[in-house]
Amino acid sequence: MAMTNESSGASFRPSMLLYDTRYRSMTIQIVVMFMLMAGFAWLVDNTVENLRALGKDFNFNFLSVRAGYDINQRLVEYTNDSSHGRAMLVGLLNTLLLALVSCVTATVIGVIAGVLRLSKNWIVSRLMGLYVEAFRNVPLLLWIIVIFAVMTESMPAPSAFRGENATSSMLFFDTVAITNRGVYVPGPLFTTSLGAINLGIISVSINFLLILAVVVGSLWANIRLLRHATAVQEATGLRPVTWWKSLLILFAPITVVLIALGFHLSYPSLQGFNFQDGTFLRNSFIAMWLALSLYTGAFIAENVRAGILAVSRGQTEAAFALGMRPSWTMNLVILPQALRVIIPPLISQYLNITKNTSLGIAVGYMDLRSTLGGITINQTGRELEGMLLLMLVYLAISLLISGLMNIYNNSVRLKER
Amino acid sequence: MKKTVFVGTLAAAAAIAGTASAAKLDDVKARGELNCGVSTGVNGFSAPDSAGEWQGFDVAVCRAVAAAVLSDPKKVKFVTTTGQTRFTALASGEIDVLARNTTWTFSRDVDLKFTFAGVNYYDGQGFMVNKALGVSSAKELDGATVCIQTGTTTELNLADYFKVNNMSYEPVPIETNAEAQQQYLAGACDVYTTDASGLAATRATFADPENHILLPEIISKEPLGPLVAHGDDQWSEIVMWTLNALIAAEELGVTSANLEELAKGTENPEINRLLGNEGDLGPMFGLDNEWAKRAIMAGGNYGEIFAATIGESTPIGLARGLNAQWTQGGLLYSPPFR
Numbered sequence: 001m002a003m004t005n006e007s008s009g010a011s012f013r014p015s016m017l018l019y020d021t022r023y024r025s026m027t028i029q030i031v032v033m034f035m036l037m038a039g040f041a042w043l044v045d046n047t048v049e050n051l052r053a054l055g056k057d058f059n060f061n062f063l064s065v066r067a068g069y070d071i072n073q074r075l076v077e078y079t080n081d082s083s084h085g086r087a088m089l090v091g092l093l094n095t096l097l098l099a100l101v102s103c104v105t106a107t108v109i110g111v112i113a114g115v116l117r118l119s120k121n122w123i124v125s126r127l128m129g130l131y132v133e134a135f136r137n138v139p140l141l142l143w144i145i146v147i148f149a150v151m152t153e154s155m156p157a158p159s160a161f162r163g164e165n166a167t168s169s170m171l172f173f174d175t176v177a178i179t180n181r182g183v184y185v186p187g188p189l190f191t192t193s194l195g196a197i198n199l200g201i202i203s204v205s206i207n208f209l210l211i212l213a214v215v216v217g218s219l220w221a222n223i224r225l226l227r228h229a230t231a232v233q234e235a236t237g238l239r240p241v242t243w244w245k246s247l248l249i250l251f252a253p254i255t256v257v258l259i260a261l262g263f264h265l266s267y268p269s270l271q272g273f274n275f276q277d278g279t280f281l282r283n284s285f286i287a288m289w290l291a292l293s294l295y296t297g298a299f300i301a302e303n304v305r306a307g308i309l310a311v312s313r314g315q316t317e318a319a320f321a322l323g324m325r326p327s328w329t330m331n332l333v334i335l336p337q338a339l340r341v342i343i344p345p346l347i348s349q350y351l352n353i354t355k356n357t358s359l360g361i362a363v364g365y366m367d368l369r370s371t372l373g374g375i376t377i378n379q380t381g382r383e384l385e386g387m388l389l390l391m392l393v394y395l396a397i398s399l400l401i402s403g404l405m406n407i408y409n410n411s412v413r414l415k416e417r
Numbered sequence: 418m419k420k421t422v423f424v425g426t427l428a429a430a431a432a433i434a435g436t437a438s439a440a441k442l443d444d445v446k447a448r449g450e451l452n453c454g455v456s457t458g459v460n461g462f463s464a465p466d467s468a469g470e471w472q473g474f475d476v477a478v479c480r481a482v483a484a485a486v487l488s489d490p491k492k493v494k495f496v497t498t499t500g501q502t503r504f505t506a507l508a509s510g511e512i513d514v515l516a517r518n519t520t521w522t523f524s525r526d527v528d529l530k531f532t533f534a535g536v537n538y539y540d541g542q543g544f545m546v547n548k549a550l551g552v553s554s555a556k557e558l559d560g561a562t563v564c565i566q567t568g569t570t571t572e573l574n575l576a577d578y579f580k581v582n583n584m585s586y587e588p589v590p591i592e593t594n595a596e597a598q599q600q601y602l603a604g605a606c607d608v609y610t611t612d613a614s615g616l617a618a619t620r621a622t623f624a625d626p627e628n629h630i631l632l633p634e635i636i637s638k639e640p641l642g643p644l645v646a647h648g649d650d651q652w653s654e655i656v657m658w659t660l661n662a663l664i665a666a667e668e669l670g671v672t673s674a675n676l677e678e679l680a681k682g683t684e685n686p687e688i689n690r691l692l693g694n695e696g697d698l699g700p701m702f703g704l705d706n707e708w709a710k711r712a713i714m715a716g717g718n719y720g721e722i723f724a725a726t727i728g729e730s731t732p733i734g735l736a737r738g739l740n741a742q743w744t745q746g747g748l749l750y751s752p753p754f755r
Contacts, residue, residue, distance in 0.1 A: 054508060055530050055647060068573045070588050080576040157604035159549075180605045181562055181589075272560040273550075273607050274587065283605065364590040370567070375590075378501050378568030381529035383508075 051384070060389070062380040063088065069375050071366045073282060076202045084376045089201060091371030092393060098288055098367060099354040099397075105293035106353060107346070110300025115330065117305050128301065135298035141359055143295055148287035148363040155180040158274050170268075177268050177275050183286060184268035187279035191262025207261055214253050221249045284365035288357065296353050303345045307338035339412045347405040351398050358394070368393060441645070441652035442703050445486055445513055453479035454498045454512035457593045461618040461727040461735075462518055463495075471495045474726040475516040478537055478643050478660060481712040482514060485659050485704060490715035499592055500568035504529055507646055514656055516643040518612060520570045530647040534656035537642050537719075539739040539748050541635035542571050543613035545620060548628050550607060555634035559584040564597045564606035571611050574637040594619060612639050614727065614735055621732040654702050662709040665691060665751040666718035668742050673717040680710055691754045698754060709754075719749065 017027045051058060063085035070080050075093040078086055117128035135143065156168035158179050170177045177184040194206035225245055233239040268278030311334050319329040358369040368390065377386035445451055455463035455475055463473040471493075480490035496512050507515045508530070518540070519525075521533040546552050555578070565572050567590040579586050589606045591597045598619055601609040609616065613635060620626045643660065645653045666672070669688050671679055680692045689695035693706030700706065716722045723740065727733045741747025 053648070068576055070576045070579075070586070072588050072590075080573075080580060152600060152603045152605045159604070180603055181587075273558075274560060274562060276560070361592070364567075364592070366590065370590065374501060375567050375572065378504070379573070381504060381508075381524075383505055 047384070056381075058385060060382075060385055062376070062382050062385070065380070067376065068379065071371060073285065073366050084372075084380065086201075087376060088368065088372040088389075091366060091368040094365070094371075095354075095357050095360075095367040095369075096397070098285065098292070098357045098360070098365070099350075102289055102292040102296065102353045102357070103350050105289070106296040106300055106349070109293055109297030110349075111304050113297060113301035114304025115308070117301060118308060132298045132301050135295050136302070140291060140295045140356055141362055143291040144287050144359055144362055147290050148283055151182075151283045151287060152180050157181075158270060161270050161275075175265075175267050177270075179275070180283070181274070182280055182282040182284075184275040184278045184280055186265040186267050187277065189264055189266045191264065192260075194261075210261075211254070211257060214257050218250050218253055222246055225249060282365075284360065284363040287363050288360050288365050292353050292356060296349050296356075299352075300346060300349050303342050303349070304338070306345075307340075307342035308334055310341045311337045336412075340414055343405070343409045343412060347402055347409070350401050350405060354397055354401060355394060440703075441513060441649045442486065442655065449487065449492060451479060451483040451487060451493045451514070452496055452512045453482075453493050454496050454503055454506050454515040454517055455479070456517045457497045457499060457595065459518065459594050459615055459618050460622050461731065461733040462615070463516070472726065474538065474722060475518060475643070477716040477722040477726065478516045478656075478663075479514065480715045481663055482643075482656055482659050484711040484715035485662075485708040486655065488711055490711075500566050501592070504531070507531065507644065510646070513652070514643055514645050518615060518641045519644060520612075521640045521642055521644075522570060525644075531644045532647055532653040533642050533644045534653055535642050535660045536640040536748075537660055538614060538640075540612040540614045540639040540641050542574050542610060542637040542639055543616050543635055544632040545601070545609045545616045545629055546607060546632060547604075548630055552632070555632045555636065556582060556584075558586065558608060560586065561607040562587040562589055562605070564589045564591050564600050564609045566591055566594065566597060566611060569611070570637070570639065575610055578636045598622070612641065614641075614733075617735055618727065618733045621734070651702050655704065658702070659709070659712045661751040662691060662712050662754070663719040663722065664742075664749050665754060666709075666713045667720040667749075668744065668751065671713060671718055672721060673714060676710065676713055680707075687754060 017023050048058075064083050066080075067082055067084045067087045068080050069087070071078055071087060071090050073094055074090050075097060076090060078090045113128045113131060116124050117132065119125045119128075155178055158177075158181065160168040161170065161177060161179075175186050190207050194210065196203040196205050197209070225242060229240050229242045266277040268275040268280075270276075315333055315337065316329055319333045324332070357365075357367050358373075360367040361370050361374060364370070372386055372393075373390045377383050380386075453476075455471065455473075458464040459473070461473055463471060463475045466472045476493075476495070479493050479495070483493045484490040496506060498506050498512070498515070498517055503515055503517055503519065504525075506512050514534075515531075516537075518538065520540075521536065525531055526533060544555050544558070552558065558579075563575060563586050565575055565588050572588075572590075575586070575588070589600060591600060594611070594615065597609055597611070600606055602623070609619070611619075613631060616631055620629050620631070623629060643656055645656055665687075669685065669691065671688060671691070676692075679688055680694070682694050683689060686695055690698060692710045693699060693708070697706055699708045717725070720742075723737065724730060727735045729736060737745070737747060739748050741749065743750040
């Protein structure tokens with residue numbers, strides 16, 4: 001280290017590192033960084049040391065070993081002959097499924113509750129206030145367990161649906177069965193299958209991809225149509241009639257495709273111990289879904305309320321002065337501006353939902369935490385590797401969601417020119 | 418749960434390197450207390466009684482070890498563990514011995530680095546169903562919903578059994594025995610499967626035990642026993658031979674009733690060696706000569722413990738079966754005290 005600085009004339013003394021304000025902050029930063037690195041090094045060294053003392057190595061080979069256990073909710077092909085890595089994938093997809101549906105319902109619930117809480121109707125606003133406070137102030141885990149326990153204890157067993165004098169019956173023209181194991185609803189089936197595309201680790205049905213493509217295409221076409229209508233309106237002052245074109249674009253192609261594929265529903269029916277056919281929504285899934293949606297919905301409601309209140313009162317008055325109805329005012333003036341305030345906290349609520357899915361272990365929902373972080377770790381004894389992998393996956397999911405939402409946020413935020 | 422495992426992992430990682438190599442016996446003596454991992458409550462095996470005292474068949478092993486090492490069967494701290502947390506707790510040193518109806522398997526012994534100190538109960542996996550279901554054999558369970566404790570060998574056996582018999586089932590993963598009991602009684606699962614002894618113990622706590630039957634099929638071998646972490650032979654020998662002392666005591670006719678009498682000296686040199694009148698077996702692994710006497714005094718010999726906790730006179734009502742002495746046609750066989 002150069003001890004003197006000839007060019008400036010003033011001589012540099014080591015004590016200046018501490019007493020000279022020009023250098024002090026840098027000295028402190030360097031010292032703290034070294035301490036931090038030393039701390040990390042000590043942790044890593046200690047881990048390695050102790051793993052060696054326990055006679056354990058550090059590797060991820062267990063992921064390719066046969067898992068040997070069964071998972072009840074599977075979105076992809078999985079048997080107990082599959083590997084632990086495959087079990088992890090099944091768990092990951094279950095986590096993502098739960099997170100996705102919960103985010104959607106929580107947003108819907110949150111926006112409705114947030115808007116209604118500002119309602120001038122005393123009963124409506126107080127009811128929403130009650131909902132928000134009740135769900136926000138009780139731990140999520142309790143809500144999950146309460147909903148699960150209610151479903152399990154108070155719903156009839158499948159055997160109650162059996163026989164001539166059954167004590168329970170299915171709802172909606174014998175299509176939905178609510179049991180203490182879960183809810184059986186009609187499931188979609190196709191008579192013609194176009195096969196599946198094998199994407200290496202998962203194979204996706206071409207039917208599904210086709211339907212997805214048609215739906216996305218229709219939505220895109222509809223948006224183009226509406227844009228065109230707006231352009232015409234701005235040019236001529238007359239808005240062309242679009243509603244029947246919209247309906248045609250949105251529903252005609254998908255109907256054609258569904259008929260071509262021989263779409264029909266399979267209805268649940270009682271066979272043996274349980275209902276068979278149809279789609280089975282397990283209690284664990286329903287409890288997680290409801291609890292996550294209602295709990296996070298309460299937080300989102302508060303974000304929405306805050307966002308709306310952040311829009312100046314003058315905006316509403318101006319809209320009313322232009323003769324707009326309250327519903328138009330909300331949809332066209334208030335909410336678009338409120339979104340700028342709502343989106344950033346909404347991102348963290350979505351992240352919370354995703355991370356809170358790991359509470360599924362409490363009701364036996366087979367998410368990533370239960371498969372990789374639960375059974376796999378337990379059967380293989382790879383706690384450290386499993387937990388690190390688990391943390392890494394959750395981190396990756398969260399960063400992805402965060403990234404996507406930030407892109408959306410950039411598109412709606414105030415454009416400063 | 419996430420936290421528990423993770424904290425356990427961290428604890429394993431951050432434990433001072435010294436503790437891993439130091440003798441467990443010295444640690445336990447210095448602490449004056451034995452940390453014993455038990456279940457979260459399986460009646461008859463390990464469950465707190467109305468006074469909050471832990472009682473049961475597995476608990477008795479811990480008390481015997483505490484009596485041998487610390488001269489007081491009460492000096493045990495019971496740490497509840499689930500099927501998922503038990504191994505982490507043992508590997509990290511949070512508990513000294515795990516007595517939680519844990520099955521002795523190759524991979525747990527070799528790969529998870531534990532030492533099984535013997536078998537205190539020869540068990541097998543069974544099925545319990547409600548009589549109203551009208552099932553008389555496990556072969557009729559195709560399509561059933563099965564409650565199963567996660568992180569156990571039973572989970573793997575179940576998968577194997579249904580696969581071999583070409584049947585399907587819907588697993589309902591459950592964390593503890595109490596949860597399983599609640600789910601099973603609510604009818605959320607048709608079948609509850611775990612070790613047959615555990616099923617009997619669980620059934621004994623039902624309001625209507627007569628309405629539930631254990632199916633005749635026993636689908637696996639489940640040798641249950643206490644276990645300790647690898648790497649401390651002295652400690653594993655103490656636990657192993659304490660268990661053997663209880664078994665040998667029954668074989669030799671040493672009971673808590675005649676213990677004091679026999680401890681004064683007998684004609685049988687094996688009893689004398691066991692109770693410390695002859696030779697110096699205790700000091701060979703760092704205990705005094707009366708260790709086995711204290712261990713037997715804690716709860717009686719193996720047969721007395723069995724009878725008092727899970728035997729036929731208790732609500733659980735398990736027959737000795739495989740767990741009789743080898744002289745009675747069972748599998749219990751203690752190596753000689755010599």
